[in-house]
Amino acid sequence: MTTTARTAAPAAARRSRTRHRGPLAVLVLPFTLFFVAFFVAPIVYAVVQSLFAVRSSGLGLGPPTRSFVGLGNYLQVLSSGDFVASLGRVLVFSAIEVPLMVGVSLTLALLLESGRARWPRLFRAVFFLPYGVPGVVASLLWGFLYVPSTSPILQGLDRLGLTVTPLASGSVLLSIANIALWSFAGYNMLILVASLQSISGDLYEAARLDGAGDLAIIRHITLPLLRPTVVLVTVFTIIGTLQLFVEPLVLRPLTSAISSTFTPNLAAYNAAFAGNDSNTAAAMAVVLALVAFVFSFGFLRLVNRKGNRAW
Template sequence: MSTPTTTTAAPDVARSGVRRRPSPTAVAPWILVTPFLLLFLFTFVLPILMALGQSFTLVEREGLFGEEGVTSTFAWFENYRLALADGQFIASIGRMLLFGVVQVPIMITLATVLALLLESASARWPGFFRAAYFMPYGVPGVLATILWSFLYVPGLSPIVDTAHAWFGLEIDFLGAGTVLWSIANIVTWTYTGYNMLIIIAQLKAIPPELYEAARVDGAGPARLAFSIQLPLIRPALVLTTVFSIIGTLQLFAEPQLLAQVAPAIDSQYTPNLSAYTTAFAYNDYTVAAAQAVLIALVAFVLSFAFLRLTNRTSR
């Protein structure tokens, strides 16, 4: 009796010896995105890492201008201690927190109201008014500040001169107690239209069937706004608020230019202006780097806290 023999299949030499090449469809996206990744790396990630590294570095210069040598050592948190010991820098952060608490809600409310009005069924020439409200955002911040300064400076401002001549009122837009809100007025004028367009884009994504069903149930414009539009544009409101919180701590051009006509604005009026002064007026780049990291940290904490709060309230 013969025993059955079993045969084993030979390995596929061609399949095991040749490495498969990636398909063009898998490689093409990486080729297309590589320029952006490189630009993002060298213009965003790398500067952040360099600033973070400098914030932990202590630079010692020998000689008046460092001509006898420059040595760098690891400073641990010494630069952060010096930054936090600067009372003017801490005051500038507190000033911007007050600025944001007042200015951001006003701006977001105005942007929301304008968006709802322009997207209402009774709105006339909505395209024209959208462009008109958005136009201030197209004006550079430097020019916007110069334009508004003509309305703030006594002797040039028709508002100040008219109030004094006709009503006997002394209006000082650039005083110590008012200049912060004069800056807030410029920022609100500039960015309300920008935030309005973001909200309008969210409004246009609402299905028309929801409006039709609500009108069948007898809902008026106010009921549509509060029951359908405002709840559904919540992501846009959160996004614009977070952007505004971050932008509040980044104020720089407006106070720097108004400082030429407003003695109440010093060289450390805002956090960014304080870091700029520390770096380029005092040549203390490591402490300025620590200040920049602290500004970014405060912006992150405020944005994160706001997102957590909105997520909790939505539940």
């Protein structure tokens, strides 16, 4: 009985698929069109652009010519000390920000869902609120707080004899990490909370009956079940940090510690919009995309090395 059902099912599905091909196509078409137009096409266009260069001759005051240079732009980009340094900088930033982000959002989620927190709904909303503030606004806001002449906090600290310079070259990355944490920890917390709420209460009850304490429950029940979500949040954060852009762009006018090539995205932006060199910008963008790809998939490979190991 079950065997026949099993073999019959795919055939039936195949038949119904054929029958529904027309309506299916209609339903999928809008998505496909927009996906191709606004996702695939720009990528292809960027890759094509990155293989060309616009060159002048003589004094450079005549009309330029556009020519195919193969991987020339990539060689130029990768041999530029500034761009390589910017890649290194976001990797350092990533190394600071990722553990911080995952740790903070996980702690917040566990505290809110511990069942003992007061007004968990209110605090969930409060922690999530900064995510609703656009990145540019958040950076402007923090920019004011980071500059001594406009920051009540720094002025207060100064009166106490503590001179803090958040935008000095030694601390600017941490200051940016703080903005990013403030903006996104609540968002990541919410993803973790959603996942926490899907864990069956029976498991906790059973563990408690077996004599497990709070920490043991977190360690042996919650965290293993939360693992896929934690991995997800980590990958989000890795990609997000490598693409660091808005914060340095907004803070740049305030400090001597942020150059026009501070992060790869900032370098690409300046190449395209200040330098009118969209070919180099495209090459930078492709390089950055590849690095993000390598790191996020590298991380996934790492955590999934042996089947479904705990961590």
